[in-house]
Amino acid sequence: MDIFEKCRQFTAAKEAIAQGFYPYFIPLDENEGTEVVYNGHRLIMCGSNNYLGLTTDPRVKEAACAALERYGTSCTGSRFLNGTLALHEQLEHELAEWVGKESALVFSTGMQANLGAVSALVGRGDYVILDKDDHASIVDGARLGYGKIERFRHNDMEHLERVLQSLPEAAGKLIVVDGLFSMEGDLAPLPDLIPVAKKYGARLMVDDAHAMGVLGGGRGTAAHFGVTEDVDLIMSTFSKSFASLGGFVAGDEDVIHYIKHHARSLIFSASIPASNAVAALTALKIMREEPERIARVNEIGARMRKAYTDLGFNIGHSVTPIVPIIIGDDEKTFLTWKLLFENGVFVNPVISPAVAPGHQLLRTSYMATHTDEQLDRVIGIFEKVGKMVGLI
Ligand code: PMP
Numbered sequence: 001m002d003i004f005e006k007c008r009q010f011t012a013a014k015e016a017i018a019q020g021f022y023p024y025f026i027p028l029d030e031n032e033g034t035e036v037v038y039n040g041h042r043l044i045m046c047g048s049n050n051y052l053g054l055t056t057d058p059r060v061k062e063a064a065c066a067a068l069e070r071y072g073t074s075c076t077g078s079r080f081l082n083g084t085l086a087l088h089e090q091l092e093h094e095l096a097e098w099v100g101k102e103s104a105l106v107f108s109t110g111m112q113a114n115l116g117a118v119s120a121l122v123g124r125g126d127y128v129i130l131d132k133d134d135h136a137s138i139v140d141g142a143r144l145g146y147g148k149i150e151r152f153r154h155n156d157m158e159h160l161e162r163v164l165q166s167l168p169e170a171a172g173k174l175i176v177v178d179g180l181f182s183m184e185g186d187l188a189p190l191p192d193l194i195p196v197a198k199k200y201g202a203r204l205m206v207d208d209a210h211a212m213g214v215l216g217g218g219r220g221t222a223a224h225f226g227v228t229e230d231v232d233l234i235m236s237t238f239s240k241s242f243a244s245l246g247g248f249v250a251g252d253e254d255v256i257h258y259i260k261h262h263a264r265s266l267i268f269s270a271s272i273p274a275s276n277a278v279a280a281l282t283a284l285k286i287m288r289e290e291p292e293r294i295a296r297v298n299e300i301g302a303r304m305r306k307a308y309t310d311l312g313f314n315i316g317h318s319v320t321p322i323v324p325i326i327i328g329d330d331e332k333t334f335l336t337w338k339l340l341f342e343n344g345v346f347v348n349p350v351i352s353p354a355v356a357p358g359h360q361l362l363r364t365s366y367m368a369t370h371t372d373e374q375l376d377r378v379i380g381i382f383e384k385v386g387k388m389v390g391l392i
Pocket of ligand 1: 109111135137178182209239245247
């Protein structure tokens with residue numbers, strides 16, 4: 001059997017492209033942050049993770065350009081060998097201080113941070129315990145490790161406890177959850193989760209990709225709940241509020257030191273260039289100095305949740321600037337996406353397996369830099385399209 005046969009059989013995406021009905025890999029010609037251009041068509045971006053709107057901030061751009069001039073375009077090697085700059089270490093110190101941990105380690109993406117940290121820690125005989133809605137990079141990190149994977153129903157602490165009870169008492173255990181779940185905008189119940197983890201001697205890692213820069217004064221979900229001490233590892237990415245590319249994990253110095261010397265995605269992959277490190281450092285400085293940005297993105301989130309709920313849309317359990325419009329059916333999700341796109345709003349359709357069947361949704365997300373006028377237009381277009389497709 002030709003190993004490529006499956007590629008020839010895979011026609012679903014090609015058919016959708018041919019019908020002009022394909023919502024993924026859309027090549028944008030322009031991206032000014034809150035507005036983007038595709039094929040001459042201007043859209044309001046409500047599907048980005050640029051929560052603080054810093055990707056186009058002149059200070060971030062200028063600092064990144066200056067770093068590019070000074071250090072060149074690439075580090076051409078991994079952190080382990082020739083690819084560590086003093087800038088990476090400065091960023092690690094500042095991040096550790098920001099999230100309230102002893103130490104931090106910068107990876108080349110958030111995905112690589114999860115792959116490396118989880119697989120380095122969860123060895124033979126250990127267990128990694130995941131929420132069913134955890135991000136794919138956590139699941140893949142768990143798969144890469146030599147330990148066993150257990151899963152519990154989304155945010156179901158009773159189920160988590162039953163899973164933990166069933167595991168050998170002496171085995172090492174790591175629970176990994178998203179702090180802010182990326183598709184539905186709800187939070188992990190950390191104050192309820194921590195006592196359960198402690199009761200069974202499990203360590204806790206929180207993926208704060210979406211909460212960093214947004215919750216807890218920008219310091220993430222652990223800070224939001226006031227439980228930083230009890231979250232053993234905090235992971236995040238630079239590809240969202242930090243307006244860059246890269247990722248990190250923070251925790252006790254000895255644990256980070258161990259990960260640094262065992263995470264294969266760190267040791268065998270090139271480090272982020274200086275321009276990315278400086279973009280993240282500058283974004284962090286702005287987070288520190290301009291808390292009003294963080295307040296603004298949360299106000300916008302509250303406003304949009306209320307507007308969609310008042311119109312009659314189902315937004316699930318979102319309490320953040322990630323606001324899902326839950327539709328629950330593939331075809332209707334794609335149709336609604338298409339009509340929104342044609343009317344000038346960019347959102348992301350999400351179907352199974354990224355969300356549970358029945359939870360197919362349009363993921364909308366907001367930026368501190370969206371204007372009230374843009375948001376009014378978005379709400380108006382949602383109302384029009386929602387009525388056209390019979391969602392409201
Ligand atoms: N964790 C979560 C929860 C994410 O949403 C993402 C990115 N979508 C990642 C990790 C990976 O981050 P990166 O884009 O930096 O690889």
